[in-house]
Amino acid sequence: MHDEPIDALDLRILDEVAALWDALDPVPDDLVTSIGFSLAVAELEAEIAELTRGELLGVRGEETDSVTFTSGDLSLMITTVASARHVRVDGWVTAPDAEVDVVAQGVTRSVVPGAGGRFSFDELPRGRAHFVVRREGYRPVITPAIEI
Amino acid sequence: MNAALPLGVRAAAAFHAYRAGERERLDELVRLLTPLLWHTARAQRASKELAEDAIQTAWLRFVDSADTIVEERAVVSWLVVTVKRETWRLLRLSGRESAPESGVPEVADEATPEQQAILTQRQRLLWHHVADLPERCRTLLRVIAFAPVPDYAGVAASLGMPIGSIGPTRGRCLAKLRAALVADPHWEV
Numbered sequence: 001m002h003d004e005p006i007d008a009l010d011l012r013i014l015d016e017v018a019a020l021w022d023a024l025d026p027v028p029d030d031l032v033t034s035i036g037f038s039l040a041v042a043e044l045e046a047e048i049a050e051l052t053r054g055e056l057l058g059v060r061g062e063e064t065d066s067v068t069f070t071s072g073d074l075s076l077m078i079t080t081v082a083s084a085r086h087v088r089v090d091g092w093v094t095a096p097d098a099e100v101d102v103v104a105q106g107v108t109r110s111v112v113p114g115a116g117g118r119f120s121f122d123e124l125p126r127g128r129a130h131f132v133v134r135r136e137g138y139r140p141v142i143t144p145a146i147e148i
Numbered sequence: 149m150n151a152a153l154p155l156g157v158r159a160a161a162a163f164h165a166y167r168a169g170e171r172e173r174l175d176e177l178v179r180l181l182t183p184l185l186w187h188t189a190r191a192q193r194a195s196k197e198l199a200e201d202a203i204q205t206a207w208l209r210f211v212d213s214a215d216t217i218v219e220e221r222a223v224v225s226w227l228v229v230t231v232k233r234e235t236w237r238l239l240r241l242s243g244r245e246s247a248p249e250s251g252v253p254e255v256a257d258e259a260t261p262e263q264q265a266i267l268t269q270r271q272r273l274l275w276h277h278v279a280d281l282p283e284r285c286r287t288l289l290r291v292i293a294f295a296p297v298p299d300y301a302g303v304a305a306s307l308g309m310p311i312g313s314i315g316p317t318r319g320r321c322l323a324k325l326r327a328a329l330v331a332d333p334h335w336e337v
Contacts, residue, residue, distance in 0.1 A: 002323035006297065009337065010318055013326055017278065018293035020271050024263060027186045031200055035178050035207050043171075048208045051241065144205050147197065 034128060034145065041103065041130060041142055047071045049133075049143045069131070071141045076100075076133060080148045086123040087148045093117045095135050104129035104148065124148060155180060155296035160220045167214060178207065181224065184294040185231045188307075191287040192235045198242070202234040209234075224299045228291070228306040273335060277328045284309060285321035292322075 042048065052075075054067030066079040075094045080087050093100060096117040101110045105125040113119040128145040159180050165173040185206065189199035209230055217226055267275065278286060288309045295303040304310060304319065318326070329335045 001327075002318050002320040004318050004323075006300070006318055006322075010322055010326065011297070013322070013329065014289070014293045016271070016274055017289055017325075020267070020274055020278065021187055021290050021293065022183075023266050023271060024275075025187070025190055027183050028196065028200065031186070031203070032179055032182050034200075035182065035204055036175055038204055039174060039178070039207055039211055042208050042211050048205070048212060051238070142208070144201055144208065 038130060038142070038145060041132065047139050047141045049074070049076060049131075049141050051144065067146060069141075069143045074098075074133060074135075074141055076131060076141075076143065078131065078146070082126065082148070085126065087126055089121045089124060089129075089148065091119050091121075091131075093119070093133060095133070097135060099134045101132040101134070102129055103132065155184075156221065156224055156299040157296070159223055159296075163214075163217075163223045164220050167220075174211070177223075181227055184224070184291070184303075185227055187294050188228050188231045188291050189235045191290045192232060192239070194235045194239065198235065198238050202231055202238055205234050206230040221299075222302070224295065225302040225306045228295075228303050232307060270335075273332070274329070277325060277332065277335075280328065281321065281324060285324060288319075288321050289325060 049069035049071040052068050052070045054065065066077060069076045069078070073094070077092045079090045081090070082088075089102065091100065091113075093113055094117060096113055096115065098117075099110055099112050100119055101108055102121050102124060105127045107125060109121055109124075111119045111121065126148060129148045130145050131143045133141040159177060162173040162177040162180065166177065182203065185203045186199060189202045190196075194202060206227055210227060217223060264272065278289065281289070288304060288307060291307060292300050292303055301310070330337065
């Protein structure tokens with residue numbers, strides 16, 4: 001009977017399966033909004049950096065954590081140190097002539113790295129944050145959001 | 149949901165309009181397809197955070213590749229495949245491939261009282277039968293329950309679980325669940 005066409009009872013069962021999973025494991029409320037936001041940023045024709053080391057995820061607590069993103073010849077390393085309310089981000093980018101933006105909870109801040117590509121942001125709000133690297137003559141590079 | 153809402157058709161239409169320059173139709177596409185993608189990632193045992201990251205990355209890639217997706221009707225399958233691959237990649241990277249952390253119990257007996265409380269009696273009964281299925285069937289049914297019927301076979305194939313090539317046939321997993329429900333005297337059809 002598995003090769004019969006789908007009928008009305010099958011559709012009802014599938015609807016009930018969908019409702020079951022919707023109740024057990026609902027889509028997070030803010031997911032659609034946060035996707036919309038990252039797409040708006042990405043439409044700046046940005047390249048998407050790929051996470052190549054570390055974890056994007058999870059509760060970081062008071063610990064220091066570090067992640068690396070890569071896009072072509074560009075690498076961006078981010079280290080976070082969290083306190084109760086705020087996060088300090090220390091970073092390093094392989095293009096010292098770049099400008100680095102962080103977008104966290106609706107707040108955007110920019111920094112020009114010092115010699116050797118080092119930069120930092122103080123007192124960022126906790127939560128999800130993107131980084132955008134801009135270089136003269138290149139497409140901007142955007143990272144996926146990380147939990148900081 | 150499946151019969152009343154030709155999701156695949158609406159998705160293809162929104163994608164077409166977006167490519168033609170109507171930027172706001174992308175938001176519609178995200179709203180339409182994110183539930184399907186959420187359950188695609190979570191059915192691969194991704195934690196909630198990992199699922200969110202995989203879906204977000206898939207959408208970013210989608211915008212990046214929008215010009216190269218030739219077949220507008222293939223947009224649903226394209227996103228499902230991309231989310232599945234990105235979920236696997238992130239799971240491998242975090243070394244959690246074999247350590248499920250989904251936070252959702254596999255079977256009704258393991259549910260917390262809170263989870264039990266949000267379900268109707270009929271849903272608990274359904275969950276019991278869903279939990280009795282082989283794991284690959286649970287995964288498949290969880291995802292295709294959120295897929296539009298015309299794309300049902302395509303989505304199943306994107307998951308690496310083809311259910312037959314001609315038309316939207318029931319497939320073994322749905323046939324199994326249906327037989328179990330029909331045979332259950334407590335289940336009122």
